[in-house]
Amino acid sequence: MTSFSGRLFGSFLVLVASSLLIAGFVLENRSAEFNIYMWVVLAVLLVPVAFGSYLLLRQVDHRLESLRASADALGLGEPGVRVPVDSHDELAALGRSLNAVAARFEEKLEELRRERDAGEAVLGNLRQGIALLSSDLTIHHANPRFWSIVGIERPTGGPRLAAARQPVLEEVAEEAIRSGSGVIREISIYVEERSEYEVSVVPVRGEGGPRAWLLSIEDLRPERLMANLRREFVANVSHELKTPLTSIRGYAETLLSGGLEDEPNRARFVETIRTQAERLEALVEDLLQLADLERPDAPLDLKDWDASAIVRDIASTFEDLAARRGLRLEVEARPGIRARVDRKRIEVALRNLLDNAVKYTDTGVVTLRVERTSSAIRVSVSDTGRGIEPEHLPRLFERFYRVDQGRSRALGGTGLGLAIVKHAIQLHGGRVGVDSKVGEGSSFWFEISPDGPHLRS
CATH class of the missing domain: 3.30.450.20 (PAS domain)
Structure with missing residues (x-):
């Protein structure tokens, strides 16, 4: 038994002994037979009481030991600690209170663990x-x-x-x-x-x-890379704007300085000014379009469209240009290949790919193809042009990157078309790419999900 129960039982024995002494004093003057009878009665009564008290105290001792062990375990932070409660007395009430404390302790501990894990996740990322x-x-x-x-x-x-x-x-x-x-x-x-x-x-x-x-x-590398990209972008835009502006200003000054009287050449001067103004307009439009596509919150007007029909409609707008350049324009797209897309942005991407293919192909065929793969819709624009050297391929979709700068400017290119294609397709959760062989031609392609972009809300 615990010291508490032992002390309690010892006190009970002292009480019994005191009672017996008092009884002996009271019975001192009685007859011997009566005394013997009374002592037997007292023994018969006290022995069961003493034994019952011992058993009761053992039970109390066991329950107190259980309460102490549970309190110790709770103090050590052991999970799932509960005191067995099988009665309705004061010790049971104490046990229920300890169980309630343990439950609240575990809830708080779990909350702290969640906060710790969340903090670790934040720091880890x-x-x-x-x-x-x-x-x-x-x-x-x-x-x-x-x-x-x-x-x-x-x-x-x-x-x-x-x-x-x-x-x-x-x-x-x-x-x-x-x-x-x-x-x-x-x-x-x-x-x-x-x-x-x-x-x-x-x-x-x-x-x-x-x-x-x-x-x-x-x-600091990402920050400095972005700073370099901004400087490069500003330098490229400045250069692209300066070239036509210089030409416009030069011819305008020529006209104002007597060129208006130069009948054989003045029409050519005005035509050059118009051409350079159109080039400026195209550059500004591409810059605005690219800025819109690069916005984090760029909207998409998603609807269910026949991708083959979109491709055929765009191809029809390039038939005259292809014919004037002596090219054959072919479309391979079976009807019924449907996709959930923003038609306007897909048309922008297709228009830029077709415009490049027709401009940079001297002879042969430009083929526009739509295919349905196991998980995506693949659209490709192939040509029989000069092809592109392998070292240029990784940078083709960068802003203002040109393989042949002189030829690109001569054909009216802004250097932004493929960057626009990339961002228009990325808005749809798709990807772009190019396959090319020098002397055989190039194939620019993009893939999108038929169900629409999955990563956008």
């Missing part, structure tokens, strides 16, 4: 490397990206920042700790090759000063 440091540069937590940036496997235990093997990180952290404030610096990290990063160390405030330090590392 950040593009930045994150590490939580103490003032002695011990790493208490670091996300996988941090270890990936520094190029080592995550050490066991609580490693120091020196384990990252990048002294510059220690220098920045120590500078922040000495100053007691945040520090931001651009640094170089060497893992196989040199890479540029922005590292920041900021204090995590607590009572009496910083409790910890948050170190973050962000790769």
Whole structure:
């Protein structure tokens, strides 16, 4: 029995002994026969009471032990701990209270686990490397990206920042700790090759000063790549605008300086101005169209269309141009190949592909083909032109990229047509590509799902 039950049973025995002493004092002056009779009666009564009390106390002791064990397990955070409750007395009420506490404890613990897992998921998917440091540069937590940036496997235990093997990180952290404030610096990290990063160390405030330090590392390459792309885009647009504007201005000044009286040439001057103005208009239209396609919220007017009918309608608008260039335009598209698409944007893509094929094919055939594969609708525009060298193929769908810049400008190309095709198809969740052999021709194609884009809401 527990000390509590033992003390309780001992108290009961003392009470019994006291009762017997009092009874002996009372019976002191009675006859011997009467005394014997009374002692027998007392024994008959007290022995069962004592035995019953012992059994009752053993039961109480067992239940108290169960309550204590459950409370200890609950204190250690063991899940699923419950006190058996099989009666309706005070101990059962205490057991029910402990069970309620255990249930609330488990709910709170599960909530904390969910919050922890959510935090881990967020940190694990950040593009930045994150590490939580103490003032002695011990790493208490670091996300996988941090270890990936520094190029080592995550050490066991609580490693120091020196384990990252990048002294510059220690220098920045120590500078922040000495100053007691945040520090931001651009640094170089060497893992196989040199890479540029922005590292920041900021204090995590607590009572009496910083409790910890948050170190973050962000790769500067995407930002610098975007800056380079913006500069390249601005330079390309400026160049594309400057060329026709210079031509327009030159011929306009020629006309104003006496060219209007030059009967043999003035019509040619005006025609050149008109041609360059059309080129400017086409460039502006393509820029606006591309900007619309690149918007994150670019809308799609999705409807169920016959893809073969769309292809035939677009092909019919190029028949005269193909005939003037001595080309044969063929369409291979059986009726009934249906797709859920934005017809206007698909027509834009087809128009640009056909325009390129007809412009850059000197002799032969341009073939527009629609096929239904197991999982997609494939549309291709093939030609018998000069073909494209393999080194150019990966960049063909970039803005302003031209294989033959002189020929492209001479034919009125803006350099944006294939970029427009790519973005129009990507809006539909599709993909674009090109197959080409020098001297044999090229085939530009795109694939889209017949059920419409799946990744757009």
